[in-house]
Amino acid sequence: MLDDFFVRALVAGIGVALVAGPLGCFIVWRRIAYYGDTLAHSALLGIALALLLEVDITLAVFLMSAAISLILVVLQRRERLSSDALLGLLSHSALALGLVCLAFMTWVRVDLMGFLFGDILAVSKTDIAVIYGGGALILAVLAMIWRPLFAATVNRDLAAAEGLDPDRANLVFMLLMALVVAIAMKIVGVLLVTALLIIPAATARWFSRGPEQMALLAAAIGVAAVVAGLYASLEWNTPSGPSIVVAAFAFFLVGLSSLARNRYAGAVPPEPRE
Amino acid sequence: MLSPAQTLLRLEDAGRYASGKWLVRGVDLTVDRGEIVTLIGPNGSGKSTTAKMACGIARPDEGRVIRDPALRIGYVPQKLSVDWTLPLTVSRLMRLTVSLSKADAEAALKEVGIAHLAGADVQTLSGGEFQRAMLARAIARKPDLLILDEPVQGVDFSGEIALYELISEIRGRLGCGILLISHDLHVVMAATDSVVCLNGHVCCKGSPKSVLESPEYRRLFGGRAAATLALYEHHHDHTHLPDGRVLHADGTVTAHCHPDDGHHHGPDATTGQKERGEGDA
Helix, strand or coil: CCCCCHHHHHHHHHHHHHHHHHHHHHHHHHCCHHHHHHHHHHHHHHHHHHHCCCCCCHHHHHHHHHHHHHHHHHHHCCCCCCHHHHHHHHHHHHHHHHHHHHHHHHCCCHHHHHHHHHHHHHCCCHHHHHHHHHHHHHHHHHHHHHHHHHHHCCCCCHHCCCCHHHHHHHHHHHHHHHHHHHHHHHHCCCCHHHHHHHHHHHHHHCCCHHHHHHHHHHHHHHHHHHHHHHHHHHHHCHHHHHHHHHHHHHHHHHHHHHHHHCCCHCCCCCCCCC | CCCCCCCCEEEEEEEEEEEEEEEEEEEEEEECCCCCCEECCCCCCCCHHHHHHCCCCCCCCCEEEEEECCCEEEECCCCCCCCCCCCCCCHHHHHHCCCHHHHHHHHHHHHHCCHHHCCEHHCCCHHHHHHHHHHHHHCCCCCCCCEEECCCCCCCCHHHHHHHHHHHHHHHCCCEEEEEECCHHHHHHCCCCCCEEECCCCCEEEEEHHHHHHHHHHHHCCCCHHHHHHHHHCCCCCEEECHHHHHHHCHHHHCCCCCCCCCCCCCCCCCCCCCCCCCCC
């Protein structure tokens, strides 16, 4: 069954979506979409280094994203730094550096578009093993740190005062983000990884009353987007990554319109407090 | 060292330094079991910083904070807004930092009078309801020490009084110590056992009654000392300039303020140790 490239893409995409949904919820709750972008863009630099040093691409991308994560965590502890400008600087510098490095390496033939936007043809059985192994690890660790991470998302000081360790949970979360970027890159490409993280989560918000429910729903919506997007890309010969993201966006719009219909049924998210 | 079983928390000459200035210095205070200690002071006087040192979020850069590591703390932070992207009901908020049986969660909500709101989204609560929910969450974990940073913000005046009465009741029922941060002493007066007034350092302290009756208090807080409101508007002996330096009443300007730098009220101006037992339930 896995001999068919399309089935491999489907299985791999579903694996990525199952992980991206719950992680993406935290990105939405914490308003760190730009952070995800920075990690994803730095992945291209990781790819360039992997090709240069002839090491495994997924591993190199994980290490690069993890390094950027740690740099950001350290820099953010110095509270006076503007993290918005810092993220923008790191994000685009890493992307540009990666592109320049790849251009210099004339001896390697790379499918740049595949890296930027994902390539279903490139998914191998090994990739699937990596996605499901890494994905299981991510979900297991996320379940372990769920309470301190969620409490720290609501309020860091509160979590710290009541004996949880929010800083450790944050650090672990950043490493999980690096890992999800590394495994999702093949499916949607470095430019669109963040979309797969946040669009299903944002869509799930319309229909959720609790954080755990929203995480599960985000995973389900992500899976639906992958299936719909990949079939569409097969049907109309469109690139796989963007097709998945467009499908996810379509689900978001459906959610939005059903929300508008239910406006008087009390399903409207209230205005932010204060 | 802490005296056995009675003193929950002691700050000794504690101070915290950040971004090139002292946020607060020379804070001495203790909170005993069953006692409500109120920190008052103007904005930027180091109340929240002191609270953060007390519950271990911020480490003191000088002096020390003595607290049993096993002490169970319930904390209500000063600013907490839940983004609407985060779906959170009151009953889920109750289980934020600890596993809780349904019965315990309901009991805590009932205690603060919002049992009917268990299923409500926290974003839909009014200011008073939200603060009650935060209070319920903090007491549901049966804390030894409650640290409440401005627990009545966003609450109207009659709601404020009701909330302080509630806090006082909670102290009686749980037998916990409470460190309360407030900038409106006129309402807190009735509920508190001991008052510590901060203005970058401990400006004065004592039981509210002894503070009111003492000649030191009259000297400190001026001619309207008889009116409780005057306590809120009392004059400090120095002003913090926008650049962080300190302008003292004697006209000198120093980089920081510290009780021993010679520019402050003498020790005679403080009301001394709190009179223990007075006003206790």
